[in-house]
Amino acid sequence: MGGRVIRVLGGVLPLALGLVFVSVLVFAVLGAFSPVGTAIGTDGWVPEHPAWGNVTAPFDIAPFGTYFKNSVVVGISVTILNVLTCTAAGYSFSKYEFPGRRVGFTVVLATLMVPLEVLYVPLYNIVYDLGWVNSFAGLIIPAGTSAFGIFLMKQAIDSVPNELMEAARIDGAGELRTLVSVVVPGITGPMSALALFVFMTNWDSHLWPLLVASDDAHRTLPVGLAAMQANNQGSAGAPVLLMAALLAVLPTVVLFLALQKRFVEGVAMTAGIK
Amino acid sequence: MRRSEPVRVLAAPRARTRQRGMRRRTAAGVGFALPAVVLLAVFAIYPIAQVFALSFFDYNLTSPPEYVGSGNYEFLASDPRFTDALTQTLIYTLGTYVPALVLALCLAQVLSSRHLGSGLTRLMFFLPVAISWVAASIIWRVVLSPDGPLNQILHVDVNWLTSSAAAPWALILMSVWKETGFFLILFLAGLLGIPGDVYEAARLDGANAWQRMRYVTLPLLRPMTAVCVVTATLRGFQSFSPQVVMTGGSFGTEVVNLFVYKTAFESARMGRASAVAVLMFFLLVAIAMVQMAALRKAD
Numbered sequence: 001m002g003g004r005v006i007r008v009l010g011g012v013l014p015l016a017l018g019l020v021f022v023s024v025l026v027f028a029v030l031g032a033f034s035p036v037g038t039a040i041g042t043d044g045w046v047p048e049h050p051a052w053g054n055v056t057a058p059f060d061i062a063p064f065g066t067y068f069k070n071s072v073v074v075g076i077s078v079t080i081l082n083v084l085t086c087t088a089a090g091y092s093f094s095k096y097e098f099p100g101r102r103v104g105f106t107v108v109l110a111t112l113m114v115p116l117e118v119l120y121v122p123l124y125n126i127v128y129d130l131g132w133v134n135s136f137a138g139l140i141i142p143a144g145t146s147a148f149g150i151f152l153m154k155q156a157i158d159s160v161p162n163e164l165m166e167a168a169r170i171d172g173a174g175e176l177r178t179l180v181s182v183v184v185p186g187i188t189g190p191m192s193a194l195a196l197f198v199f200m201t202n203w204d205s206h207l208w209p210l211l212v213a214s215d216d217a218h219r220t221l222p223v224g225l226a227a228m229q230a231n232n233q234g235s236a237g238a239p240v241l242l243m244a245a246l247l248a249v250l251p252t253v254v255l256f257l258a259l260q261k262r263f264v265e266g267v268a269m270t271a272g273i274k
Numbered sequence: 275m276r277r278s279e280p281v282r283v284l285a286a287p288r289a290r291t292r293q294r295g296m297r298r299r300t301a302a303g304v305g306f307a308l309p310a311v312v313l314l315a316v317f318a319i320y321p322i323a324q325v326f327a328l329s330f331f332d333y334n335l336t337s338p339p340e341y342v343g344s345g346n347y348e349f350l351a352s353d354p355r356f357t358d359a360l361t362q363t364l365i366y367t368l369g370t371y372v373p374a375l376v377l378a379l380c381l382a383q384v385l386s387s388r389h390l391g392s393g394l395t396r397l398m399f400f401l402p403v404a405i406s407w408v409a410a411s412i413i414w415r416v417v418l419s420p421d422g423p424l425n426q427i428l429h430v431d432v433n434w435l436t437s438s439a440a441a442p443w444a445l446i447l448m449s450v451w452k453e454t455g456f457f458l459i460l461f462l463a464g465l466l467g468i469p470g471d472v473y474e475a476a477r478l479d480g481a482n483a484w485q486r487m488r489y490v491t492l493p494l495l496r497p498m499t500a501v502c503v504v505t506a507t508l509r510g511f512q513s514f515s516p517q518v519v520m521t522g523g524s525f526g527t528e529v530v531n532l533f534v535y536k537t538a539f540e541s542a543r544m545g546r547a548s549a550v551a552v553l554m555f556f557l558l559v560a561i562a563m564v565q566m567a568a569l570r571k572a573d
Contacts, residue, residue, distance in 0.1 A: 010384045010483070015391065017381075018398030021451060025401060027423050028413045039421050089310035096303025104311060111318045115558065117512045117531050118551040121538045122324035123317060128335065142317040145310040175302035204406040206515045207531075211539065222408040226519050229412050238416045245409035256404035260397075263404075268463030 032242040040238055051239065058244035061232070063216050067224030068248070070213075071203060074139045074220055079199045081144035083191060089145070090153025091179055095165065105154070112147045116207065124211050138212035139220070143202065149194050156190035157183060193265045196255065200263070203252050221248045325555075328548035335542060346549035356550065358526070359533040362442065366529055367510025369446040374453045375502055379495075381454070382461035383487055396462075399455040407452070411519035414448040418520075441525035445516050452516075453509070457502050464498030465491070500569040504562050511558060530554060 031040045033050040036057065058064040092098075093105045123142060132138030160183050168182045184191070206222040213219055219227065225248055229241055256263055329346055331339035350356045381399065385392045402410065417424055418434035425432060434444040468491070476486050492499075514531045521527045523536070530550065538547035 011391075014381050014384050014395050017377075018395045021402065021454075022398045024413065024417060024451060025405075027417060031416060040416065041421070041423070041426065045423070085310040085313065088306040092303045092306035096299060096306070098300045098303045101303070101307075104307065107319065108311070108314060111314055111322075113559070113562070114318070114322055114555065115508055115512050117514075117534065118325060118555045118558075119318065119321045121534070121544055121547045121551060122321035122328055124538070125324070125328075125335070125544065126316070126321060141313070145313040147314065147318070150310055175299065175306075179306070200404065204408075206406075206408050206518075207535070222406055222515070225408045225412060226515075229415070229519055238419070241412050242416060245412040249405045249409045252404045252406070253401070256400070260400070264400075264459050264463065268460060 028242050028246060032239055032246050034239050036237070036239050040242075054239055054243045055247075057240040058228070058247060061237075061240060062224065062228045062244075063219075064224065064228075064244060064247070066216060067219050067221045070136075070139075070218060070224075071221040071248075072251075074136065074209075075199050075202045077136075077140045078143045078202045079195050081140065082146055082149050082198045083195050085145040086149030086153045086194065087157075087184070087187075087191060088179070089150045090155075090157050091183060093150070094154045094157040095160075095162070095183075108147045108150050112151070120208065120211065123208075127212055133212050134215050134218055135213075136218065139209055139218065143205075143208070146198070149198065152190060152194055153187070156187040160186045189262075189265070192259075193262050196259055196262050200252050200255070325548045325551050328545050329552045331545040333544040335544060339545070342545065346546045347553075349546060350549055350553070355528070356533060359528050359530045362526060363511055363513075363529045363531075365442060366446060366449070366513060366527075367507060369443070370449040370453060370513075371506035371510050374450050375457055375506060377450070377454050378457035378461050378502075379499075381458050382465055383491055385458075386462055386465040396458070399458050401455070402452045403455040403459070405452070407515035408519055410448065410452050411516045414444075414451075414516075415520050418444050418448075435521055436525060438526040441521050441527050445520060445527055448516060448520070449513070453506075457506070460498060460502050460505075461495065464495045467498075468494045496569060500566060503565050503569065507561055507565065508558065511554065 027045070030046055033052065033054055034040045034047040035049065035051045036054065089108075093101060093108075127133060127138045127142060130138075132141070164182050164186075165178050168178045173181065204222065205220070206226070209220045209223045210226070213223065216224075225241075225244055228244055232241060328339070330341060330343060332342045332345070333339035385396050405413075415435065416422055419425075420431070420433060424434070432440055434440045472490055472494070473486060476490050481489065512531055513529055514535070517523050517527050517529055517532050523529075523532045528536075534547045534550050534554075537543050537550065
């Protein structure tokens with residue numbers, strides 16, 4: 001009897017709570033289509049006359065298209081750089097012997113424990129000295145590798161048998177060829193999980209872009225959205241801001257829905273490191 | 275290597291070729307690691323060293339740094355704004371992540387079995403994870419506005435984001451919504467590692483749902499719980515976007531990360547901001563060590 005009550009509650013409570021969680025997003029979607037200039041809800045929570053034109057409104061009140069393009073450019077560049085540098089470094093730390101390898105890997109792991117919060121003041125000085133403030137270089141290059149990515153790729157490559165690589169070498173393959181044609185095909189799963197995780201994290205990145213790219217030409221979506229919010233305090237602009245926020249998360253939500261399993265894998269993998 | 279043993283006896287030139295091969299392999303190994311290591315050295319390790327050095331200087335980016343000894347630390351020790359930021363960070367971190375972790379753990383326990391609708395329910399909690407902090411903050415600003423849906427549904431008239439009594443809790447509410455799914459993913463992954471027959475055995479022994487949680491799930495999940503607790507602390511202490519977008523740090527919501535940002539980039543006090551970063555570094559390391567020790571001792 002008690003068991004059945006618990007089982008029913010176990011099924012119903014999470015669903016009810018889940019609906020509460022989702023209702024926030026449902027409200028955001030409905031609000032984004034409510035008429036601009038009146039408080040949301042005046043036209044009913046489900047707007048009687050949906051303002052379909054709101055879809056383009058963010059592009060009219062701010063360089064939203066540029067923010068979007070910048071986020072795409074930076075996100076893709078950072079993702080490609082991370083996959084390349086982390087795979088190469090993970091391969092090196094996993095399969096090669098050279099002086100300093102152990103120390104090097106330990107130092108890489110140590111940087112995992114240091115949050116951006118501790119780093120960004122001197123990091124900004126460095127990027128400032130390099131002349132990379134308000135440039136794509138400042139957004140992309142410091143984020144071009146990650147200790148956790150190196151660790152993930154090393155873990156993945158550890159499980160690739162050495163015999164496969166030896167066989168490739170006997171066939172005359174060079175070092176790079178061996179990596180590309182023998183190792184990489186065996187670790188496409190972890191590689192794509194890493195790529196997805198890096199892209200989504202970068203899409204969310206706010207503090208660093210705010211420091212190094214505060215002009216309209218280089219602003220990414222989080223920085224641009226926050227600026228739009230700061231410039232449109234009144235509730236009259238709320239539908240447009242909601243629309244902008246929803247358009248901004250569309251790529252990651254679609255990616256997430258399409259690749260949910262990979263994403264879960266990626267988050268779970270990040271847990272394996274600490 | 276060992277496989278090619280018979281080849282080695284053939285001739286001396288082979289050995290030389292192999293030696294050259296080894297050197298080439300060493301070079302390749304270093305070469306593969308180099309791009310990542312150089313990037314980390316310049317953009318992670320060097321800044322760590324610099325943050326310690328900078329904390330002893332007064333520096334505003336334009337004029338040369340001036341050595342002030344422990345001046346920055348002494349200033350912080352008597353700065354009520356810093357103490358408030360630290361307190362607010364602790365409240366935010368505990369207020370957000372204790373409920374988020376407990377909720378995620380309970381949900382994981384229920385949703386780990388693949389019954390009808392569990393995939394859909396999971397998705398409802400996962401979605402906020404795919405939404406960026408700034409976008410989520412903008413959405414919640416509207417939700418929490420005086421004439422917004424929350425006040426209307428609850429039939430109350432609370433200034434969620436413009437009163438010191440409510441603003442810290444409004445940020446916590448939004449953050450629990452945003453973060454529960456992240457830890458749900460981690461706990462679900464942890465539960466996958468527990469073999470189903472352990473539960474079967476517990477059930478056969480007559481253990482009820484609570485006892486299975488208490489005596490099977492929690493002990494076996496302990497490594498994952500440790501990871502989650504340490505990760506949650508790091509995330510809590512790094513919180514920045516919701517405070518910036520939803521309150522701008524007003525109404526008692528200025529957390530340490532926002533304090534560092536304002537000190538460094540609005541007041542141009544790089545040295546003082548670095549001193550805060552150094553203190554945060556030691557605080558976070560100390561907290562992580564205590565957490566790991568506590569979760570290990572419980573065995």
